Every structure is written in structure tokens, then in C-alpha cells.
Amino acid sequence: MENRPSPIIIQDFITESGAVFHSLPLNFTLAGQPLHSAPIVLVNHALTGNAEVTGENGWWSDLIGEGKTIDTAVYTILAFDVPGNGNTSFIVENHLDFTARDVARIFIEGLKILNIERLFAIIGGSVGGGIAWETLALAPNITEHLIPIASDWKSTDWLIANCFLQEQILNNSSKPIEDARIHAMLCYRSPESFKEKFQRTINQDLLIFNIESWLAHHGKKLQQRYQLSSYKLMNQLLKTIDITRNTQNFENLLSKSKASIHIIGINSDLFFTAKENKETYVELKKFKDNVFYSEIDSVHGHDAFLIEYKQLDYLLAGIFKAETIKK
Structure with a gap:
């Protein structure tokens, strides 16, 4: 195919x-x-x-x-x-x-x-x-x-600001890909989306909020398949769009x-x-x-x-x- x-x-x-x-x-x-x-x-x-x-x-x-x-x-x-x-x-x-x-x-x-x-x-x-x-x-x-x-x-300035924060995380965090992904998910979704999905529920196994375990899961998942150099590059491209x-x-x-x-x-x-x-x-x-x-x-x-x-x-x-x- x-x-x-x-x-x-x-x-x-x-x-x-x-x-x-x-x-x-x-x-x-x-x-x-x-x-x-x-x-x-x-x-x-x-x-x-x-x-x-x-x-x-x-x-x-x-x-x-x-x-x-x-x-x-x-x-x-x-x-x-x-x-x-x-x-x-x-x-x-x-x-x-x-x-x-x-x-x-x-x-x-x-x-x-x-x-x-x-x-x-x-x-x-x-x-x-x-x-x-x-x-x-x-x-x-x-x-x-x-x-x-x-x-x-x-x-936009808002987008550049988020890319700047992403870069700070990617450069300074001890778990850069995981932590940057957790922040990025807040930009990729919306408050209403999280409310609809999680309803402030608790993960009974981990005794943390389900939103927290979901974000941690997404961070780990990306870390397993993605490279730090790639994340930095793609974030830089996102920041520099301007025809x-x-x-x-x-x-x-x-x-x-x-x-x-x-x-x-x-x-x-x-x-x-x-x-x-x-x-x-x-x-x-x-x-x-x-x-x-x-x-x-x-x-x-x-x-x-x-x-x-x-x-x-x-x-x-x-x-x-x-x-x-x-x-």
C-alpha cells in the first residue's frame, strides 16, 4: 500500500x-x-x-x-x-x-x-x-x-512563547522528552477536553488524579520512541514559521x-x-x-x-x- x-x-x-x-x-x-x-x-x-x-x-x-x-x-x-x-x-x-x-x-x-x-x-x-x-x-x-x-x-507570540518554554524544558530537564511532552499536551488539548475526559477522577492504583497518570503515560510513551535531537529540531521549526x-x-x-x-x-x-x-x-x-x-x-x-x-x-x-x- x-x-x-x-x-x-x-x-x-x-x-x-x-x-x-x-x-x-x-x-x-x-x-x-x-x-x-x-x-x-x-x-x-x-x-x-x-x-x-x-x-x-x-x-x-x-x-x-x-x-x-x-x-x-x-x-x-x-x-x-x-x-x-x-x-x-x-x-x-x-x-x-x-x-x-x-x-x-x-x-x-x-x-x-x-x-x-x-x-x-x-x-x-x-x-x-x-x-x-x-x-x-x-x-x-x-x-x-x-x-x-x-x-x-x-x-504568533503565544506560540513562540510555548516553543521557548519547550526549549527550556528540553535543555534543562533531567527527563526532557517526558517533561516537554507533558507541557505540550496542555497546548494540544483544551480545558474542556480534559474536563470531559477525566471529571477530576482518581487513579485508584496510583492514588493520583487520572489526568496526572494520563500525562505521565504520554510522556513515557514519547520518550520510548523519540529522540531529544528530533524534538528540539521540530520545536525550532514550529517557532520559525513566518513566510x-x-x-x-x-x-x-x-x-x-x-x-x-x-x-x-x-x-x-x-x-x-x-x-x-x-x-x-x-x-x-x-x-x-x-x-x-x-x-x-x-x-x-x-x-x-x-x-x-x-x-x-x-x-x-x-x-x-x-x-x-x-x-
Whole structure:
């Protein structure tokens, strides 16, 4: 169903900060229809994700697969691993070398090497959506549809503050991955989500609150499968999303693109707030017609993009159902 060809090797890549990588491996997966035989959907993973987007272990397999919203019988599904995300042996020694824009540049290089001139859609949640925005700003004609979910074109002060705290924990804690994950879960969910799930109940075996044992469990679980260098890198990418940094203004950048932009917010998202998403939509509408805003209604906060598949199916149906593909 999903296969992992040999990695693309990107030669002599120089990051925005001037770090030089003579040989940068870019791992990817392909699923669905053979490459160049069908419309291609590029899927960008989030902070602890990877390129396994569909199939048995796919983190978005409720959304992507045979007969699903993004149908593998209709589309070619392409996903890249962010180099250094912990899914391969490649490690980024200094996470401060990279920005979200660097990763977008790497992905664009990967598309060129695969002889892909145009995508049907780029879709991503959270930092994956931020990298999608950066990609469109760098290559305005790369895709027909941009679909950032629970994301935005820039990191806000609130988001940067949380990333700063994450970095402090990752640098200073005796259990950095566990403790950073515990803090992050407070940003990924919402007060209402915790109330609905736990109701201030006690774990009778441990004699602590169930919310505490749940958070500790999530911390331990991530620690078992994740690397400190990867967490630092992905947190740095989340902090550095900004398509306008050291470049043109928002309107100049995005008026160059004919792509339809479908912003999907979450009404309870504490991380990339619905208010920020709506402001982005209003700004875009001033100079671009084919911009759309829709919202997931959920108590679950930021993580709703991984939970509310029925709503996502409904919101994405108009883009991905077969009859909308230009024959």
C-alpha cells in the first residue's frame, strides 16, 4: 500500500543561517497510484509525526486510504520525512541551523528530483501546515490547492512563547522528552477536553488524579520512541514559521499564487487559534478570491485535526472527491 523508496540525496544544501550540508538525505513514502499517473497530494507531518501517513501504522489513515476522503484509488500520496525527525538515522546536530522555510526548500528540491512540477494539493496539520504555507510562498505555482489545518503562515507570540518554554524544558530537564511532552499536551488539548475526559477522577492504583497518570503515560510513551535531537529540531521549526521574514510582505507573496487556499481552523485550538486563522482569511480575501475558511467544532483543541475525521471528511469532500478532478 505504502512504500518507502530509497532516499533522495540533496547535495550542498545551505540553510538560511548558513549551515552547509554536503549530502542531505530526504526520505519519503509513496502510496496510492503510481507516480505521474494521477494527481499528487503532498502530505506534511506534524511535530512527532513522520512520512507514514496511511496504511496500518499511518497516523492519518482514517483520512487517507482506499475509499477514504483522500482516496488512494484516485490519487498518488507523497509524504516526506522532515530530515532529522527521528524516523531515520540522519540526525541534525544543531537544531538552530534550521527554520520552517529551510524544510520547505528541501521539500521543493525533493519534488524537482522526483520530476514533479505541480501538485494537486499540499495538506498538513500544525507545523506541517506551516511548512505548506512556506512552500507556497517560495513556489507560488507548485500546487492547485493549499490546505493548512490547525496551522497558520506565522508563529504568533503565544506560540513562540510555548516553543521557548519547550526549549527550556528540553535543555534543562533531567527527563526532557517526558517533561516537554507533558507541557505540550496542555497546548494540544483544551480545558474542556480534559474536563470531559477525566471529571477530576482518581487513579485508584496510583492514588493520583487520572489526568496526572494520563500525562505521565504520554510522556513515557514519547520518550520510548523519540529522540531529544528530533524534538528540539521540530520545536525550532514550529517557532520559525513566518513566510514574510526577511522577504516580501504577505500580499506580495501570496498574490503571486493562483492556488485555492482552504484554511481549516479548530474552534478550541489554543495553539493556532481560530481567531488568527480568521484574520488570515480576511487578509487574503482583500486581494484573492479563491480563499476559503472552515472550522472543526470540537472540545479537543489543537489535536482535533487528528481526532475529528468525520468533520474533516465533510470539510475536505469538495476538494478531494473524484468528480471535482479536472478530466
